[in-house]
Amino acid sequence: MTLTAPARTAPPPALPGRAPGARRAWRRASPYAYIAPFFTLFAAFGLFPLLYTAYVSLYRVELQTPGDMQWRGLGNYTALFADEFFWTSLRNTFTIGVLSTVPQLAMALGLAHLLNHRLRGRTFFRTAMLLPYATSVAAATLVFSQLYGRDFGLVNYVLGLVGTDPVDWQSGTFASQAAVSTIVIWRWTGYNALIYLAGMQSIPHELYEAAEMDGASRWRQFFHVTLPGLRPTIVFTAVVSTIGATQLFGEPLLFEGSLSGGISHQYQTLGLYMYEQGWGFFHLGRAAAVAWVMFLLIVLLVGANALIARRRTRKEAGR
Amino acid sequence: MTALAEPPVGHRPPDRPARGGSRGAARRARSGAGRTMQGGRLTHAVLVLAVLVSAFPLYWTVVAASRSNADLARVPPSLLPGPHLMRNFEAVVREADIGRALVNSFIVSGSITVGTVLCSTLAGFAFAKLRFRGRGALLAVTVGTMMIPPQLGVIPLFILIAELQWVNQLQAVILPGLVSAFGVFFMRQYLAQSLPDELIEAARVDGASSARIFWSIVVPVARPGMAVLGLLTFMAAWNDFFWPVVALSSSEPTVQVALRQLGGGYVNDQSVIMAGTLLGTLPVLLVFGLLGRQIVGGIMQGAVKG
Numbered sequence: 001m002t003l004t005a006p007a008r009t010a011p012p013p014a015l016p017g018r019a020p021g022a023r024r025a026w027r028r029a030s031p032y033a034y035i036a037p038f039f040t041l042f043a044a045f046g047l048f049p050l051l052y053t054a055y056v057s058l059y060r061v062e063l064q065t066p067g068d069m070q071w072r073g074l075g076n077y078t079a080l081f082a083d084e085f086f087w088t089s090l091r092n093t094f095t096i097g098v099l100s101t102v103p104q105l106a107m108a109l110g111l112a113h114l115l116n117h118r119l120r121g122r123t124f125f126r127t128a129m130l131l132p133y134a135t136s137v138a139a140a141t142l143v144f145s146q147l148y149g150r151d152f153g154l155v156n157y158v159l160g161l162v163g164t165d166p167v168d169w170q171s172g173t174f175a176s177q178a179a180v181s182t183i184v185i186w187r188w189t190g191y192n193a194l195i196y197l198a199g200m201q202s203i204p205h206e207l208y209e210a211a212e213m214d215g216a217s218r219w220r221q222f223f224h225v226t227l228p229g230l231r232p233t234i235v236f237t238a239v240v241s242t243i244g245a246t247q248l249f250g251e252p253l254l255f256e257g258s259l260s261g262g263i264s265h266q267y268q269t270l271g272l273y274m275y276e277q278g279w280g281f282f283h284l285g286r287a288a289a290v291a292w293v294m295f296l297l298i299v300l301l302v303g304a305n306a307l308i309a310r311r312r313t314r315k316e317a318g319r
Numbered sequence: 320m321t322a323l324a325e326p327p328v329g330h331r332p333p334d335r336p337a338r339g340g341s342r343g344a345a346r347r348a349r350s351g352a353g354r355t356m357q358g359g360r361l362t363h364a365v366l367v368l369a370v371l372v373s374a375f376p377l378y379w380t381v382v383a384a385s386r387s388n389a390d391l392a393r394v395p396p397s398l399l400p401g402p403h404l405m406r407n408f409e410a411v412v413r414e415a416d417i418g419r420a421l422v423n424s425f426i427v428s429g430s431i432t433v434g435t436v437l438c439s440t441l442a443g444f445a446f447a448k449l450r451f452r453g454r455g456a457l458l459a460v461t462v463g464t465m466m467i468p469p470q471l472g473v474i475p476l477f478i479l480i481a482e483l484q485w486v487n488q489l490q491a492v493i494l495p496g497l498v499s500a501f502g503v504f505f506m507r508q509y510l511a512q513s514l515p516d517e518l519i520e521a522a523r524v525d526g527a528s529s530a531r532i533f534w535s536i537v538v539p540v541a542r543p544g545m546a547v548l549g550l551l552t553f554m555a556a557w558n559d560f561f562w563p564v565v566a567l568s569s570s571e572p573t574v575q576v577a578l579r580q581l582g583g584g585y586v587n588d589q590s591v592i593m594a595g596t597l598l599g600t601l602p603v604l605l606v607f608g609l610l611g612r613q614i615v616g617g618i619m620q621g622a623v624k625g
Contacts, residue, residue: 044479114365195618298468
């Protein structure tokens with residue numbers, strides 16, 4: 001970290017008059033050289049595809065001949081809205097989203113509260129809870145679909161031990177959606193718990209001391225100091241989880257391995273529906289229309305999230 | 320939206336580790352009731368339960384991968400590993416070409432990690448420490464798109480890749496993988512907090528060139544942040560699913576593409592599928608086992624879902 005550039009290696013005094021000007025020009029240009037690699041890639045593979053999606057959604061594009069585009073106007077969208085499976089997948093995305101996000105964040109909050117105690121082996125607990133996060137969607141889903149097997153799955157075996165009839169985790173609508181949701185919950189609860197823990201540790205301890213002096217119990221402290229202090233973090237995780245839920249794909253794809261998300265599309269999500277349109281039915285244009293609908297949905301949901309958060313803050317401030 | 324969507328970075332300066340250390344202990348000692356509460360027996364019990372739930376599916380993968388398919392269909396099921404691990408590994412290497420998938424995944428994730436860390440450090444340094452026109456706007460664009468899932472741009476990206484004749488070639492996955500707005504933001508935050516302006520000024524006065532300043536001053540300071548970003552990037556790249564499934568096929572698979580083939584009904588033997596899952600997960604679990612502590616630290620400094 002020491003300065004390895006002694007003054008002696010300064011640019012040679014040759015070419016007086018020109019060098020300082022050139023150097024100043026370079027000084028002014030060099031920031032752009034630093035950001036150029038990122039922004040070149042970003043423009044080509046990040047920004048361009050996002051913007052171009054809207055354009056593609058107005059054309060008929062086939063998977064085998066992606067260079068050949070025919071103007072279709074809003075045809076892809078009308079076809080979409082006329083397809084009952086689009087509405088099914090929209091509904092499923094919503095129910096699976098709620099089923100996975102709400103318990104996930106609630107449990108993460110509880111776990112973070114526990115992790116915030118003085119613990120023996122706290123590094124172990126934190127690391128172990130992140131194991132699911134290190135597991136890929138594909139791996140997690142394959143294991144869970146094995147555990148959820150109708151005839152020989154471990155889940156049904158355990159249910160049998162407590163005297164419950166076996167559940168058909170694949171073909172029941174609610175059962176399959178709940179099963180898919182548990183995969184999401186398993187993978188992300190520990191991760192969110194760590195985010196909350198980081199938030200909890202940044203709450204000024206004076207607040208707790210003041211609450212203590214006022215005689216507030218542990219639980220009251222949790223509800224009146226911890227939760228309000230965590231609000232920005234909670235909004236952040238809610239937004240990220242909502243976005244994740246809106247584009248859920250790997251879990252429903254690999255749960256049984258079919259593009260339709262179950263025989264009667266009972267757990268097909270919008271992400272999977274998009275993939276089915278593009279790579280199952282070869283309609284890239286229609287898939288782009290689905291992507292655009294998903295984008296609007298995300299904007300809507302995130303906007304609603306922000307609105308709720310702001311209104312609650314204002315209410316609190318007015319109190 | 321962007322203001323809300325900004326991750327809770329900077330709760331703690333990165334140079335102040337979350338774990339242990341005398342400073343951490345000192346902080347804990349003077350912190351308030353909410354933080355110093357001693358964890359009771361119940362707290363420990365619940366946490367142990369959470370750890371068991373977190374670990375069980377992985378343990379079950381080992382059990383199922385080391386048994387025969389007939390074992391898995393037995394009631395009551397066997398909960399301990401069996402003797403067939405090697406046989407199942409051989410079967411999955413034969414049937415799903417997991418060996419090639421592993422090599423490809425190492426190439427892809429390795430390239431993405433090196434490229435992302437480099438691009439992000441360069442851009443992060445410029446955003447943190449250099450003044451130039453359009454800096455604010457460019458940073459806003461970067462952060463603003465951080466929350467837009469790349470999955471939404473998959474169709475034009477596929478058309479682009481198809482036009483370039485890159486379908487089913489590894490660069491189709493590597494190049495888009497290098498785009499990490501999060502990485503730029505992460506390195507910007509890191510360098511803004513840990514690289515003193517005076518250091519750069521001094522080097523400038525000494526006449527060090529811009530490239531020289533970067534390599535001998537910025538990079539050494541940035542190294543811990545680069546390491547954490549590298550870890551997170553490697554894991555995310557290894558586990559990335561949607562785009563590789565779209566851009567590659569079973570003839571040139573990454574691990575996740577191979578797992579998708581396994582789950583797609585090409586192989587019916589559950590224990591073989593579990594053997595493939597285990598092989599594909601082991602490398603990243605190994606990284607996690609060695610450097611889990613750093614990954615935890617990185618996430619607590621404010622990571623975002625890949």
